[in-house]
Amino acid sequence: MEKVDVVIVGGGLAGLSCAWNLAGGELTVLVLERGDFSGSKNVTGGRIYVGPIRRFMPELWEQAPFERHVTKEALTLMARDSSTTFQLSSQKMNQHPYPSYTILRSTFDRWFADKVMEKGAYVVPEKRVDGLLMENGRVVGVVTGEEEIAAEVVVAADGVLSFLAEKAGLRKPFEPRHLAVGLKEVIQLPREKIEDRFGLRDDEGMAHLFVGSLTKGMMGGGFLYTNLESISLGMVIGIEAINKRKPRDEVYQFLDEFKESSEITKLIEGGTLVEYSAHVIPEGGITFMPRLYSEGILVVGDAAGFGLNMLITVRGMEYAIASGVMAAEAIKKARKKGDFSSRSLASYEDLLRKSFLLKELEAFRHVPAFLKNPRWFNHYPQAVCDLYEKVMWVDENPKSKLSSTAYRALRKNILNVRGIMDILKLRRI
Amino acid sequence: MNILVLVKQVPDVEAIIRAQSDTKLDIENKYALNFFDEFAVEEALRIKEKLGDGKVTVATLGSRKAADALRRGIAMGADEAFQIEDPALEEVDGYTTARTLAKFIEGQDYDVILCGKQAIDDDSGAVGPALAQLLGIPCLTSIVELEIDGDKKEVIATREIEGGREIVTCPLPALFTAQKGLNEPRIPQVAGVMKAMKAQIAKIDLKALGLSPEDVKPKTKILKYYPPKKRPPVKMIEKEFPKNVEALVKLLREQEKVI
Amino acid sequence: MAGIWIFVEQRDGVIRKVSMELLSGGRGLASTLGEEVAAVLFGDGVGFLAEELSKYTDTVYVIDDPLYHHYSADSYGESLAKMVRECNPSILLGGSTFMGRDLFPWLACRLATGYAADCIDLTIGDDKGIIAKRPMYGGKVLADVTFSHVRPQMATVRPNVFTLKSPDGEKNGEIIRIEPKINPTAIRTRVERVEKTSTDRVDLTEADIVVAAGRGIKGPENFHIIEELAEVINATVGTTRAVVDNQWRDHDDQIGKSGKVISPKLYMAFGISGAIHHTMGIDTSNVIVAVDKNPNSLIFTYADYGIVGDLFQIVPALTAEFKKALSE
Ligand SMILES: Cc1cc2nc3c(=O)[nH]c(=O)nc-3n(C[C@H](O)[C@H](O)[C@H](O)COP(=O)(O)OP(=O)(O)OC[C@H]3O[C@@H](n4cnc5c(N)ncnc54)[C@H](O)[C@@H]3O)c2cc1C
C-alpha cells in the first residue's frame, strides 16, 4: 500500500490551495482529482475577489491566469416587458491591486495544479476516490479504484456534494432547499468585440447580474462576466423552487429564454458557444454547515458548504481558497505535535472562526431563509421597473407631480403589510 | 523482448491554438501525451506482460514539456526513459525527427518499435514509416491488433484500410503505428504517477548522437499559419414539422445543389 | 525530365476516386508549370487500368506483376524510389488514404526529400515550388508548407479537394511498362487476408454525402432509419465515438479525431452533440446539416443548417421527402 502524509481529495481551488501551502516542506502531499485534469469539472460563474485572500499566496496572484479585472458592475432588475439597470464604473476598482477578477476554471485550475506540482506536491488526475479507509473510527486513508492509499490525514475538498464528508459522518444528507443549480455557457467572442460592446479597455472587465422575471419567481438570478475572449453567461436557481414548479420545466429552457431576452441577445450576438455546464451550489449557509473535522479528516471549500448566495452574487471561491490554506495551517500544526486526532485538528475551526470566512457566513446567517421569499424575484423588480417607466412616461395627459407618482407606486407595491414585513426582514441580513 | 515506444507531448484537444503571426503559433498551456501514443505505450506493456519478460523503453525528442510524455509512460509502467533535447532541434519536421530518432536507436537492440498513428499537433503520421525506412525494418501503420509470437520472432497484425481490415504478418524487428482500437490504455496507478514524477530522465543531445545541426535541417518549411475559414452562423429552420423537412430538402436541392 | 507524378491507388482493380481527382488536379498544376503529368500504377492484372489512365496523362508507368498484388512499402516503395531516381519528377502526389499515408512518408525518407501530409490544397508559388495547404492541430490552424529546394516535392491530398474532370480531348498517353526488379524475399510484410467490414458503399473519406447518427439514435437496432436515408440519397453512413464505444457500429464508421476525417459535399448529423473531437473530423465538409432535440447542442454552433427536433420523426420524413423529390 502506498503511504503518504496528506491525501487531498479534489483538485479544485480548495484542494489545490491546501496542497500548495503544504508542498515543498517535509510532508508528502497527494491530490487526487477525478477529472481529466484540474479544472475540467469545475464550474464557477466567474468572479473571484482577491482582497480577502491576497495575503495567503502573494507570489501566486502575480502570475495567475485571470481573465479581466472587474471595473464595471451592473445590476439589472428584469420585469415582464421592461428592465432597469444600475451601473457602476469605478476608478477605484481600476487601480492596482485590483479587487476582483473574472476567471475561467478550466484554465485557472489547470495552471494552479501545475504550480502545485512544481512546488513538490503530487497532483494525480483521473482518480476518483471511492471510499475512506477507517480504523477504529479514524480516517486512515482513501480507496481509489483498486488502490488503497494510507495517509496521516485526509482533506475532503471534493466539492459541494462531498461524498467524503457524508462517509465520514460529518454531514447530514442534503435537502433540496440546501442546494441551487447553476447553469453556465461560455460564449466565445473576439477581444475587440467584447471591449467594444461593454466599453472596456485592455484587461478591464465587467460583472453584470440579473434578477427578476428571468427566474419566473423562483429563487435565483442570472450573471454575465466578460473574460478576455469570451463571455460567461448563466443562471442560478434554487432546487427547491424548481421542484415546486408544476409541471417541472427542463432547467436549460430558462437559460435559453434568458439568452433570447432583449437584454442579452445583443451582448452575445455573433458569439460561438464553446462550453456548457451545470453544477450544484451550496445554499444552506452556516446553519447547514457540516462538522469541519474529525479523527484524521478535514473538510474544505464547497465540501464544507462554504458558499454564500446573496441574491446578486454567489461567493465560494475565496472561501474555498481560504479554507484550503487554513486546513494546511492546521495540518502543519498537527504534524508538529504528531497528532492528527480530532482534538488536534480543531485548530482548523479556530482559524476559520477568526477569519473573514466564518465571520461573513455568520453575518449572513439569515440570507437563505430570506431568499425563500419569491417577491424578491418577481414583485419588486417589476415594481421598480413600473415606477421608473411611469416617471419617464410622457403622453397627452398632463404629468402629475413626481412625488405623487412615486408615492402612489410605493403605496401600491411596497408600503403594504407584506412589503413592510419584507423590509423589516431586510434588517436581519 | 525489447520494446521501444516513441512518444510525444502535444497540446491537447481542449487547448486554444491560434496563429499569432505568420510563423508563430499561440498555444494555450494545455498539454498531454499524444492520444495515439497512449495506445502504443499500452500495447508495449501488454506485450511485456503477456510474454512475461522484456523491457519497455520510452523515448522522445523535444524540450521542456516533452519530458511529461515520458513521465506518463513511466507512470503507465515503462521501465526506462530517454529525452533527446538540443537547441538545434527546435524546428523539426517528420524527416529530421525520424533521422535523429534513428541515430538514437541504431546500435540498440529492439524487437518491437511502436509509434502513434500520428501526432495530433502536426497531424502528419510521418515519423513512424520514415523511421522504419531509416532503420531498414518492416513497418505496419495504423494497426488495431497485434499478436506476437515471441519465439518465432514473428507477428500477425491487423491494420485498418478503407472499408475493411488487412491481416498482415511480418518478421521482427519491426515498427508499428498504433490506431485507436488497438487496446484500452490503462490509467496509471497513483503509485505509478508518484514514481514517474520522481524519476530521473536521461537526456541526450545531438552531439552524443554524432549528429551536427546541419544533419537535422528540415526538408519542409512552414511559410505561414492562418486560421481556417469560419463557418457562417447556423441557419435554423424554425418551421413546424413536417414543413421543416420539406424546407430542408428544398434548400439542399435548389439552393445548395448538393443532392 | 521534370514532371508531375500521380501515384494511382487501386485495390482489386478499382481505382480510388481520390487518384482520379489528383489526375485532374495534377493537370491543372502541370499547365501552370508547363510540365507533363504521369500516372504511376502498381498492381497485379491492372493492364486494363493503364489503358484507361492513358486518356488522362502524358505517360503511364505501370508495374503489373503478382508480387504487387498487395501493397507493401517494401515493394511499392522500393520500386517507386528507383523510378523517381531515374526520372526525377519535380512533384509526386498521392491520395491521403491508408496506403498513401503509409507509402509516402516511407518513400520521402528513402529519397531524403520533404513530405506534406493530408493536404487540402496545392498551389504553385513564385519560385515554381508547391505550396501545400494542410490542417494542423486537428484543423485549428492551417499551414502553408513549402519544400526548401528538395525534389521531388511529395504530398498526400485529401479526397474531395480537386474536382473530377473528364480529360479535355483524349491524351492518349504513352504506357511504359516497368519490370519489377525486386527480390520476392525483400518483401517482408505479407498480407494474409483482407476482411471487408462495410458494404460496397464508397468509403467515408471519399463519399460525397455522409449521413451520421450519434448516441441520439438510442441503439443499433435503430440505425436502419439512417441506412434507409443513405440508400435514397446515395450516402455513406458515419457515426460518433460514443456509438462506437457502445459497439453499435464498427470503428470503421467513426468520424472525428480518433476516427476518420471526411470532406463530403454534404454532411448530415442526427442526434450528435457536436463535441470538438467529432467536429474536428468534419471541418472541411461543404454543407453541414444538424438535427438534434436539444437546442443547446454544440452541433448547432457548427452546422450550416439546423433543425431542433426528434430524429425518429425527422429522419423517416426526410427519407420520404427525398424519395419524392428525387423521383420527380
Ligand atoms: C454557476 C455557478 C456560479 C458561481 N459563481 C461564483 C462566483 O462568481 N464567485 C465565486 O466566488 N463563486 C462562485 N461559485 C461558487 C464556486 O464556484 C465554488 O464555491 C468553488 O468552485 C468551490 O471550489 P472547491 O474547490 O471547493 O470545489 P470544486 O471546484 O467543486 O472542486 C471539487 C473537486 O473535487 C473533485 N472531486 C469530487 N469528488 C471526487 C472524488 N470522489 N474523488 C476525486 N475527486 C473528486 C471534483 O472533480 C472537483 O474538481 C459559483 C458556482 C456555480 C456553480
Ligand SMILES: Cc1cc2nc3c(=O)[nH]c(=O)nc-3n(C[C@H](O)[C@H](O)[C@H](O)COP(=O)(O)OP(=O)(O)OC[C@H]3O[C@@H](n4cnc5c(N)ncnc54)[C@H](O)[C@@H]3O)c2cc1C
Ligand atoms: C481523446 C478523445 C478522442 C475522441 N475522438 C472522437 C472521435 O474521433 N469521434 C467522435 O465522434 N467522438 C470522439 N470523442 C468523443 C467525444 O468527445 C464525444 O463524447 C462524442 O462525440 C459524443 O458522441 P454523440 O454526439 O453521439 O453523443 P452525445 O454527446 O451523448 O450526444 C447525443 C445527442 O443526441 C441528441 N438526442 C438524443 N435523443 C435524440 C432524438 N431522439 N432526436 C434527436 N436528437 C437526440 C442529444 O440531444 C445529444 O445532443 C473523443 C473523445 C476524446 C476524449
Ligand SMILES: Nc1ncnc2c1ncn2[C@@H]1O[C@H](COP(=O)(O)O)[C@@H](O)[C@H]1O
Ligand atoms: N518528437 C518526437 N519524439 C518522439 N516520437 C515522436 C516525435 N514526433 C513523432 N513521434 C512519433 O511518431 C508518431 C507520428 O508522429 P507524426 O509523424 O509527427 O504525426 C507519434 O505518434 C510518435 O509516436
